[in-house]
Amino acid sequence: MASAVKQSPVSIIITDAQGNIEYSNPKFTQVTGYMANDVLGKNPRILKSGYSPAGFYKKLWKKITSGETWQGEFHNKKKDGTFFWESAVISPIKNPLGTVTHFLAVKEDISEKKESEKKMIDIIEEGQRQLGRDLHDGLGQELTGIAFMAKSLVQKVKKNLPDETKNIEMLVDHVNRSITQVKNISKGLYPANLEQDGLQTAIKSMAENVNQLYPVHCNFNFKNVKRLPDPASEIHLFRIAQEALNNTIKHARAKNVTINLSQIKNIVKLQIIDDGIGIGESMQKNKGLGLSIMKNRARLINATLDVRLNDQGGTLVECLLGLRKGI
Ligand SMILES: Nc1ncnc2c1ncn2[C@@H]1O[C@H](COP(=O)(O)OP(=O)(O)OP(=O)(O)O)[C@@H](O)[C@H]1O
Ligand SMILES: [Mg+2]
Incomplete structure (x- = not known):
């Protein structure tokens, strides 16, 4: 095998047309913990973590056996049981007659990238949750207080300043609409x-x-x-x-x-x-x-x-x- 493949920083597997492993490079061993001999003749499904829906592998197999290249991500399991993520490209290799004789899989361990993606989304989630709560408990309560005060003002001015009453009633309406908006926004940010x-x-x-x-x-x-x-x-x-x-x-x-x-x-x-x-x-x-x-x-x-x-x-x-x- 060419040293480019042996020393490759990505995992490389070659299988026969049935999907049985014929070759795996040292990076594969480094990532998964399986020696080349452990996996020789076996199907790469030994790496399956059990998370992906059954249809996922069916679609993959259908695509590559029809001669097309598949690209996607696997959630896999190492020999020692730890889970990891791989980004993979799997291409069929054909003989001059066009028959698929082998499959070539090139895979990169993307667990760290996933971890930072997860952190980023957790931060977004926590930020939204905080903002949602603050809006609801802070601004929402404040506005409720204002609406209440304005309502009692209506009662007070009704007799002496009838012309002003309408304006204050409009104010109450506006504040109530703002309360609804704040509640809707906070519900979206933080669905309690x-x-x-x-x-x-x-x-x-x-x-x-x-x-x-x-x-x-x-x-x-x-x-x-x-x-x-x-x-x-x-x-x-x-x-x-x-x-x-x-x-x-x-x-x-x-x-x-x-x-x-x-x-x-x-x-x-x-x-x-x-x-x-x-x-x-x-x-x-x-x-x-x-x-x-x-x-x-x-x-x-x-x-x-x-x-x-x-x-x-x-x-x-x-x-x-x-x-x-x-x-
Ligand atoms: N249900 C849909 N019907 C028609 N076009 C859609 C629909 N969903 C998304 N799109 C199109 O896909 C684009 C990308 O969607 P995406 O949610 O990534 O961005 P956005 O909605 O424009 O902005 P953001 O989500 O960041 O507020 C949209 O700008 C729109 O052109
Ligand atoms: Mg959008």
Whole structure:
């Protein structure tokens, strides 16, 4: 084997057409703890952590056996049981007749990058939570006090200054509207009912809020939804739904949007489907942060995230989260 492959800073595996390992380079051993002999003749699935939905590997295998290159990320397990993340490119190698004879996988350990992504998102989450609480408990309470004082002022001036009464009543209206706005903003920043009552309740109240505030009609369907074992998953799924819904409101010009949340066996499926103008490939590269944070969030909980045109032309955002068996 060429020394470029031997000394490569990335893991390299070559398998036969059935997926059995014929070669692994020293970096692979360094990352996974498996010696080349340990894995010779074995399928790379020995690295599987058990997190990814079954369909994930099926799709991968379908793509590479049809002669295409697959690119993506794995959540894998080392020989000593520790989990790690890899970014991988897997290409089929064909003989002159075009038959696939081998697969080449080039993989990079991205666990550290993931860790800093996670920290960044945790910081955003904590900042939002803090701001949400401060708005609700600070500004919200302050405004409630002002509304109360203004209301009692109405009673006082009614007799002596009837002309002023109207103005003060208008002031009360304004303050009450501001209170509603503050509450809505703080609810978005910090959905208090998420931790207590779970994803289904939080999504339901977000959808009801959208129905009250925006011209788009938001439907929701829940099927067999249980509390998730990991609270972080609930937060990230909620934020994904929230960003998808915000995008529908901001960009889609949709009449309807539907949120579906279901659990079938160990797969949690979240879909946000709108009937708007539809998201094009090029739009996804727009300057916004929302989609990329959504993708980061999905990756953090080892879920897959798909954003595409749906069959009716609107936008479909789909997040699939595999729960570990036995939980
Ligand atoms: N449901 C949708 N329908 C139509 N276009 C969409 C939809 N969702 C996203 N887009 C398009 O994709 C782009 C990128 O979305 P993204 O959420 O990343 O950014 P943004 O919403 O523009 O900004 P930010 O999320 O940072 O506030 C949007 O600018 C918009 O053009
Ligand atoms: Mg957005």
